Amino acid sequence: MMQTYDLQANSLRELNAALHAQANDTNQTSWEIVNPRGSHAVAVGLDAPIEVSVKGSTGYYTAGMNKQATVHVHGSAGPGVAENMMSGTVVIEGDASQYAGATGHGGLLVIKGNASSRCGISMKGINIVVHGNVGHMSAFMAQSGNLVVCGDAGDALGDSIYEARLFVRGSVKSLGADCIEKEMRPEHIEILRDLLNRAGSDAKPEEFKRYGSARQLYNFKVDNAY
């Protein structure tokens, strides 16, 4: 049975406490949040295989540190959506603001619209698929995981990147320090095909270019300082 929370009638604390109370074997697996009206910290810290549908747009840190849960926002999301996500799935039907998926360790973040600057900053294993464009400094210091951009990327993509893989279908305004275009090998096509499929995108993997680290900044030396 669907559990419905009205964020104009119930407090954020009540909502998150109810979601946190769900155990791995809960039978209350379907949740709906109405009237979010840009609330911050909606459905944060979840750790159960539940499905949460948010009817409207949210503020900062929606589904932050998510584990296991599927959170679907039928609107746009503010800064830091799915930040530090560990597992599970977060889908944003609209646009996402800055730092989407920041420092995420795992799981899948899908943004059906565009993502603003610093998408995937410091990502640590998360997979992010953006159907539209991403802003400047996306994948800054990205450590691992995959960032897929079906549209264009802004300035300084992948600046100071470590081992994350970046796939961009459109244009890249500029690459950041130590980020280079890399060969798209068959295994990358397969990774991309799977991610696009899971993210509901009909883009063709062959249309993308891959970017990653030149690994020239991995050990500190004077020539890297400026």
Added chain:
Amino acid sequence: MSVKDIKDKTPPRTMPIQSATFSNPINAEIRRAAATGIYDIRGGGAKRRVPHFDDLLFLGASVSRYPLEGYREKCDTKVTLGTRFAKKPIELDIPITIAGMSFGALSGPAKEALGRGASAAGTSTTTGDGGMTPEERGHSSKLVYQYLPSRYGMNPDDLRKADAIEVVVGQGAKPGGGGMLLGQKISDRVAEMRNLPKGIDQRSACRHPDWTGPDDLEIKILELREITAWEKPIYVKVGGTRPYYDTALAVKAGADVVVLDGMQGGTAATQDVFIEHVGLPTLACIRPAVQALQDLGVHREVQLIVSGGIRTGADVAKAMALGADAVAIGTAALIALGDNDPRWESEYQKLGTTSGAYDDWHEGQDPAGITTQDAELQKRLDPIEAGRHLRNYLSVMTLEAQTIARACGHNNLHNLEPEDLCALTMEAAAMARVPLAGTEWYPGKPGF
């Protein structure tokens, strides 16, 4: 020719004079920079002499103040941190905590020893960049989990296991700067915890990836509280730069506790020029921070932890007299464990240094086995014995602070007050806002 004859025939001449500006250490650094083309990286805090707690004295009791009997009359040392919003504040037996130091910068046994010593003394220890290890959690009865810009090893399970959360904005050794853990210290385990390849130099970001200013920080703290059911005290740690405003903004953002770290506070590694030339001395930080808390009406409701160069019970008492609720120690705790111990002098010599001066902690060759990930060097530190030493040291500091408090007539360390102090120098008087010894005046005092 007699000695007298030589003296008579040697013409008077000027003695060789070393420049105070171009001293031997400065010249050596110029030559080192010229040879290598790179700045010096080291661990620790500011080594230069700055106005410090040594420049303050307690007045003690006399006719106008009534002392308590040493060792006999009660002098409470307990402190509760996180009373503003947290459902489960931390209660400590002593107001001396262990500052954040990472597994990675420190060995596993060193972290264990810190946990053992702190727990035995009834106080808290703190994680660092790189996350929480099971050993550290297991040996620390009260563990503060640092939430850092790099978010290395950050995960919500550990967040929920913590007794408090410390949002690190900066630290005294390098306010405005990030960190560096050189590849020599990136073992398999450290690499795995931080999700990075083994052996590469790891940069720790200088600012958080998903918030920028105080308005964002308020929302970040809301998120952390929601994830942890409003149970955990949330600290905000800042380096000493603009302590009045930083403290006020931390309070505005919803902090339960403000941690203020002066320039003598240590780091695992950063540029020497950063350590020595950026930030304020600890002594200069406390009164502005307390002023901010008082102006907002939250002094004692939002607790203030001061760190950076705390070494003795006298330092503890002085920091508390100036308005701190507790202090934190890092470098001193490492020395108590055995860091820079003269017993390893021959090995310090091989590294081109001497005990007491060894600060290349980032290179991972610590003879004392503390700031290293080398499996053999780590064995030199027995975590049980080192933990006992830390417990003893914490106990001595507490007894010293109690001795001073009783002498000033206080039955609680928190009753120490600025009126118990005087300053030995103009600088210290100005920074601590206590009178120059023998006067009623300090620079900037209203009405003079």
